[in-house]
Amino acid sequence: MTVKQLTFKDHILDLATPKIMGILNVTPDSFSDGGQFSNIDVALAAAEQMIIDGVSIIDIGGESTRPGAADVAVNDELARVIPVIEAIKQRFDILVSIDTSKAQVMTAAASAGADLINDVRALQNPGCIDIVAKTQLPVCLMHMQGLPRTMQDAPHYDDVLQDVIQFFKERIKVCEQAGIQRKNIIVDPGYGFGKTLQQNYQLLANQHELQELGLPILAGISRKSMIGNLLNRPVAERLSGSLSAAVIAAMNGASIIRVHDVKETADAINVLNATHKEIR
Template sequence: MGILNVTPDSFSDGGNYTAVDSAILQAKRMIDDGASIIDIGGESTRPGAAEVAIEDELQRTIPVIEAIKARFDTVISIDTSKARVMAEAISAGADLINDVRALQEEGCLEVVAKSKVPVCLMHMQGQPRTMQTQPQYNDVVNDIMQFFTQRIETCERAGIARDRIILDPGFGFGKTLEQNYDLLANLAKFKRLNLPILSGTSRKSMIGNLLNRVVSQRLAGSLTTAILAVEAGASIIRVHDVQETVDSIKILQYMHQQQA
């Protein structure tokens, strides 16, 4: 999954792809590099990020979805927590909902239930503006497992079939450095829920803070965490650096074939 932030303030690439033309060029690069999903986001969810008005988010994302859908045969994901944005994105051609708030905002369950698209439910403790202020868990893995179990049940009651659900433990979203790596070390445990796992660690502070690297220096760490996630059973890897990640995973897969 290639990340396409059409925002002015995302932590890694904010402001780079706010124009439709530049967004299309970046989408083409990622598709050519091997991305099978393009994840379009119109609201930054980095720590401390301010909320974005619905109209602003729609103006940022819908023209980009329509333009990419008209030009490329690729799966488009909309990264949003707003019901209206979800609905209009689906109408514009979005194939997947990627929600950091796991369909907990008003109207979101209903929008997804009425559609046929799959949804990725992410775990986040708190809200982006405050989520990194002393996050606390009894047991980070078990607590998130319980959260997923509850959200899956809620989705099923709302009419969203289980086979439409993807799970994302939410690296960096209300987790300390140690909690993030505890999650990564135990990522395989989420396979017990028998649903696809999405892992998103690309360029995040869990890499920068451990290695003392600024955002532009986090490629090696991003690749390592991507490989570890694939080894743990993740089905989707959400990244900024598509070509390098695809190359790394191809080598990993080839080695697995050699060992079979």
């Protein structure tokens, strides 16, 4: 089942073709761009360039979720993300997502104008599911085995694809029981979050099977270790691999592609879209 659109409070996102979510990390320790966008003026300039390059959603995060990352205090995370959300929403007509697993940050971000909640812990932290039900904002539920600090220690699955699908079925049921509308839910298989290299590529190859859930799929593979470890490339040299993965994810049912390199990914997806239009 292909989902055609996602409805926000004052905007409808057409998902007939894959859309791009640009990553704007306001953290000092993100694995790829830590510290680059912590200044509001720099963050605004980056947001403006993403819009020019073809982004549909800007995802703002104030806590790194790389393997081994330390937890960030609520007040520190709020101080990082809220001013940036407010500034972007005041300056630009663009959808903004808050990448957080904390209920307090979700609440403040919604008040600041965030349009989407993107939670790597799938609303499992205290209070989160109630906040989303109250705001009725769309939410992205991501699959992760373990926690960021330990998730890559020894990931194990009976069947990674079926385990991920079952996880989503259970979380979706809990969300609906809490008052979150199914039409507001996005699923993210969580590439790199508690998966081995082989398990990541098993997921990517069979990602289309997540469409049985009848919900939009978000794929975040950009610059991740599943690319670096396969190609033996440092973070700064993973663009080609990231673009390949983005196109494969889109071909396998992803409606939203979360990336660092918006312009290059937009070009790749536009070529894919043009090709699909000509298939007879």
